[in-house]
């Protein structure tokens with residue numbers, strides 16, 4: 001009765017009152033969370049700063065906001081839909097903050113939850129469990145011989161298969177991307193599962209296609225990331241549920257099969273192969289028997305494929321593209337290789353020191369290619385004070401690697417492809433601000449593997465083949481497509497044998 005009287009006074013029904021109350025609370029929350037955060041672009045209630053980013057390259061606009069629009073700081077805050085986000089726009093800020101535990105959280109995603117990655121993975125988990133698994137995975141990689149002959153040999157072996165595949169297309173116009181993708185995935189497969197797969201293997205191809213599916217659907221997942229209630233709406237509004245189903249099937253069919261085979265062999269004390277899964281099982285049994293090992297391996301091995309395949313493939317696709325766009329640099333790299341290791345010797349890691357221009361070229365490909373421009377988002381594990389600002393627990397933290405790789409203060413003409421910026425006295429000169437693998441506690445776990453793959457694949461490709469534009473100008477204006485990674489649009493080339 002009393003409620004009805006109130007309604008009469010304002011002339012509103014209950015539903016309208018509730019909606020108005022919800023809108024008022026959203027405004028209040030928006031206002032309160034905006035207090036004492038680092039400066040940043042305008043934020044609208046609910047949608048935040050999204051309208052000011054539409055149609056723009058996110059990494060570039062975030063770096064520009066920090067640089068150009070008067071905030072005068074390398075750390076800005078942005079409201080991305082419902083989520084408070086702190087963007088680190090300089091090498092110095094990332095170096096200072098990303099080594100701290102409190103910045104090492106991960107954003108939980110709907111897909112990650114459904115697949116068990118949040119609970120059992122490495123890329124997607126956080127806290128003590130993540131630390132243990134990361135330590136174990138790193139020491140497993142080390143024991144396998146990262147930077148030592150075993151892994152090097154697996155990469156070299158795969159390179160022979162890649163060469164054979166390229167030979168089938170010599171002189172024809174074709175897209176080299178799928179060949180590179182097969183080779184890179186096979187390196188991970190032989191290191192993680194102890195088995196490579198023929199490029200024609202249907203199960204393997206299906207697995208790779210589904211991996212791409214997961215990455216492509218990541219965009220849709222980001223909507224439910226910001227508005228979790230959307231995942232409970234009946235139907236499949238953003239195709240997210242479909243993605244989860246297909247991803248789950250991949251994990252079960254492919255990774256699951258390999259993991260079970262290894263666990264059975266380990267239980268029978270019949271470990272034969274020296275690979276990541278066997279080493280992980282035996283190390284985890286030695287340290288502390290873990291009931292979750294099967295789940296962890298199912299989640300972590302799929303994550304390793306996802307984290308390691310597209311990034312490495314894309315970097316090599318940028319490398320080939322830049323060699324076509326800059327033919328003089330292609331010639332100079334090839335001459336250095338032929339002069340120092342000859343036309344036939346398979347490249348290995350010890351050749352790095354005698355191929356400084358080649359190494360500098362790879363570093364420049366990684367800098368300008370910006371394959372992971374916004375890294376992988378972190379979250380804050382606790383409320384934190386920074387430079388007099390208050391950063392709330394749960395805020396998303398984006399390391400803007402692009403801002404470091406392209407900062408005009410550190411790189412003259414940052415948009416120009418110029419390997420000589422990594423040379424000093426004709427030797428390779430490492431520059432700290434080039435951080436394609438990120439920095440700090442969450443730095444890429446596969447960095448040494450990726451560096452080996454990039455060096456051996458790239459050096460061998462240029463030693464054995466010459467790359468040309470398939471049609472006049474086709475490769476000159478290839479643009480970047482930015483999703484979870486920044487990749488070149490598909491392009492066709494002609495390859496000739498040297």
Ligand code: HEM
Nearest residue numbers: 123307308311312372375376436437438442444445446450
């Ligand atoms: C050129 C190739 C690669 C690039 C550019 C790259 C880049 C990155 C970046 C930027 C991150 C996020 C760092 C952060 O959160 O701050 C990352 C994380 C990670 N990468 Fe890579 N990556 C590459 C290859 C690989 C390979 C080959 C593997 C393994 C097979 C791998 C496994 C991982 C894992 C497991 C993580 C998560 C680490 C954690 O959360 O603790 N990556 N990578």
